[in-house]
Amino acid sequence: MKALRTEVKRRLFQVAAAVGFNADFLSAARGNISQVPTKGICLPALNCYSCPAAAGACPVGALQNALSSLRYNLASGQKKIGLYVAGSLGIMGVAGGRLPCGWLCPFGLFQEIIYKIPLPKIKIPRILTHLRYLILSLFVILLPFIIVDDSGLGWPWFCKWICPAGTLEAGIFLALLNPAIRNQLGWLFAWKTALLILFLLWMAVSQRPFCRTVCPLGTILGFFNRWSFFRMKVKNEDCIVCDACYRVCPVEIRIYQNPDSSSCIRCLKCEQVCPTTCISHGFWLPEESTAEIKTGCSHS
Numbered sequence: 001m002k003a004l005r006t007e008v009k010r011r012l013f014q015v016a017a018a019v020g021f022n023a024d025f026l027s028a029a030r031g032n033i034s035q036v037p038t039k040g041i042c043l044p045a046l047n048c049y050s051c052p053a054a055a056g057a058c059p060v061g062a063l064q065n066a067l068s069s070l071r072y073n074l075a076s077g078q079k080k081i082g083l084y085v086a087g088s089l090g091i092m093g094v095a096g097g098r099l100p101c102g103w104l105c106p107f108g109l110f111q112e113i114i115y116k117i118p119l120p121k122i123k124i125p126r127i128l129t130h131l132r133y134l135i136l137s138l139f140v141i142l143l144p145f146i147i148v149d150d151s152g153l154g155w156p157w158f159c160k161w162i163c164p165a166g167t168l169e170a171g172i173f174l175a176l177l178n179p180a181i182r183n184q185l186g187w188l189f190a191w192k193t194a195l196l197i198l199f200l201l202w203m204a205v206s207q208r209p210f211c212r213t214v215c216p217l218g219t220i221l222g223f224f225n226r227w228s229f230f231r232m233k234v235k236n237e238d239c240i241v242c243d244a245c246y247r248v249c250p251v252e253i254r255i256y257q258n259p260d261s262s263s264c265i266r267c268l269k270c271e272q273v274c275p276t277t278c279i280s281h282g283f284w285l286p287e288e289s290t291a292e293i294k295t296g297c298s299h300s
Ligand code: SF4
Pocket: 234, 238, 239, 240, 241, 242, 243, 244, 245, 246, 256, 273, 274, 275, 276, 277, 278, 279
């Protein structure tokens, strides 16, 4: 019963965030990209800036924009070096690590819904989960910074070539709503639509494949899982290694091996099913939490 309550609560958070992050319905109805005053604020989730209804900025897009204009800004003596984006990501990470992935991200919710389609399910090979580090470092950080045009400006490579959330929330919606945009679609849109279809098929058979193998925001927030105020704890002396937690985990990890895993999206499903109630969550100072985990952990 408690597990159901937590899951209902999580679903309500996810739906409220999806609606709240995309609340400019008037722009959406007009087929224009929203320009509300909150548009400059980084949202704590992957939510495409170009979605017609988006009421805030996607931190991954904002990070690429900051890096792609960094050289131009420095060369022209401007002091805009993306500190706001870095600070926003730092605050999110320090507060909750990947908590927003499990409780707020609209694209995470979307993947969970697609996974409910009754089809045979397959696990994601662990090696593929390391791909996200390559995507973050190459498409989000290095390419936007290194490759620039004659004026010194780069491109948001991840948004342009990869992001299926952008294709779904922005590309397809804008194409449907705005005839002028529809007429300009070319092979890049075809490529991104094909990629989105591949992800949709993958989402139907595997749990959260985008979050686990690609998402740059989840990767950045995952670095903070070890140090964030919101943490998971496991009293390992009470753990009977029954793997009930592993069987419900959407990212297929064994939390008793590493409660600070950078893959954990803090969904709390494991906590709800643990027969010995040795899993808990809460806000702790990093030193306090680390001490407990070190003394409690006995399984590797
Ligand atoms: S469900 Fe609880 S007791 Fe079972 S393996 Fe996971 S942490 Fe240990």
